[in-house]
Amino acid sequence: MTASTATHVILAGAGPGDPELITVRALKAIKWAEVILYDALVNPELLKEASPECKLVYVGKRKGQQEYSQDEINQLIVIHACRYDKVLRLKGGDPFVFGRGHEEMTFVKERGISVEIIPGISSAIAAPAAAGIPVTKRGVSESFWVITGMLANGSFSSDLELAARSSASVVILMGMTHLNAIMKLFAEHRSLSEPVAIIQHGTTQQQSVICGTAGSIGEIAGRHGIGSPAVIVVGNVVKEATTSEIVHAVEVKMKVAV
Numbered sequence: 001m002t003a004s005t006a007t008h009v010i011l012a013g014a015g016p017g018d019p020e021l022i023t024v025r026a027l028k029a030i031k032w033a034e035v036i037l038y039d040a041l042v043n044p045e046l047l048k049e050a051s052p053e054c055k056l057v058y059v060g061k062r063k064g065q066q067e068y069s070q071d072e073i074n075q076l077i078v079i080h081a082c083r084y085d086k087v088l089r090l091k092g093g094d095p096f097v098f099g100r101g102h103e104e105m106t107f108v109k110e111r112g113i114s115v116e117i118i119p120g121i122s123s124a125i126a127a128p129a130a131a132g133i134p135v136t137k138r139g140v141s142e143s144f145w146v147i148t149g150m151l152a153n154g155s156f157s158s159d160l161e162l163a164a165r166s167s168a169s170v171v172i173l174m175g176m177t178h179l180n181a182i183m184k185l186f187a188e189h190r191s192l193s194e195p196v197a198i199i200q201h202g203t204t205q206q207q208s209v210i211c212g213t214a215g216s217i218g219e220i221a222g223r224h225g226i227g228s229p230a231v232i233v234v235g236n237v238v239k240e241a242t243t244s245e246i247v248h249a250v251e252v253k254m255k256v257a258v
C-alpha cells in the first residue's frame, strides 16, 4: 500500500487539557482531518470539533491499559495515510515534549509521506502556571529543568540527581510512580524542607494541587489520592503559588512542618 501524493499527515499538540488551550492551527487541523489518531491525554471535547465524517481512532497508552505499542501506533499512522489524504495525529501537550512525536514523524517521513508539525502548549509549563507557580522568577529561579521521572524501561532518570544538585526549578513529568524515591533525592541534595507542588489534571476542571515539602509531599499525595497524570514542581518558585489557584486537596502550604 502506498500513500497518494496528496496525502498529508499533521502531527499536532492538543495542549495540556483545557480544550481552550489548543492552538488556532491545531484546531483548524481537527476540522480539516478525515481521520484523527488521538492519545489518552487529548481532551475529548476537542474531538467534537471534527467533521461528522471524520474517523476517530484512539491510540492512547495509559499505565496498566496499554492498547497499542509505539511500533503499532507508527504503523497505524502510515496505514491511515495510505487510505486517507488528511490524517491528523493528535497528542497531549506538545508532541516533542516526552511525546515520542519525533519518532512518529521520522517513521512516517521515511515512508515518503509529508508531515507537518504543529507545536502545543506543554503541561510542563501550563500545569504549574495554572496553579499560580511561575517556573522562573527574577530573584527566585533563573532556570528550570523538565525531566521525566521514569524512563521507557521503567527505571529512574539519572538526570534527576543532577537536577537535584542544581538550584533550578525542576518540573518532573511521569514522576508519580517513583515519587518517594525522587523526593528522597531532593531531600538529600537540597533539604527535607525543599518546597514541592503536585498538579494533577492541570488546566482541566479536575485540576488538583497539593503543596508540601520534599519530606512531606509523598504522605500528602497519598492522603489526598493524588496520582497520574501529574506534574511535580520542586523549588522555591512553589512558594509563589497563590492559594486561590490551589483548588482541591489544599495542604497550605510551604510552612508545612517536615
Ligand SMILES: C[S@@+](CC[C@H](N)C(=O)[O-])C[C@H]1O[C@@H](n2cnc3c(N)ncnc32)[C@H](O)[C@@H]1O
Pocket (backbone or CB within 6 Å): 016, 017, 041, 091, 092, 093, 094, 095, 096, 097, 098, 099, 121, 122, 123, 124, 127, 172, 173, 174, 175, 199, 200, 201, 202, 203, 204, 228, 229, 230, 231
Ligand atoms: C507522555 S507525557 C506527555 C507530555 C506532553 N507531551 C506534554 O507536553 O505535556 C505524559 C505526562 O505528562 C504530564 N501531563 C500531561 N498532561 C497533564 C496535565 N493536564 N496535568 C498534569 N500533568 C500532565 C504527566 O506527567 C503525564 O504523566
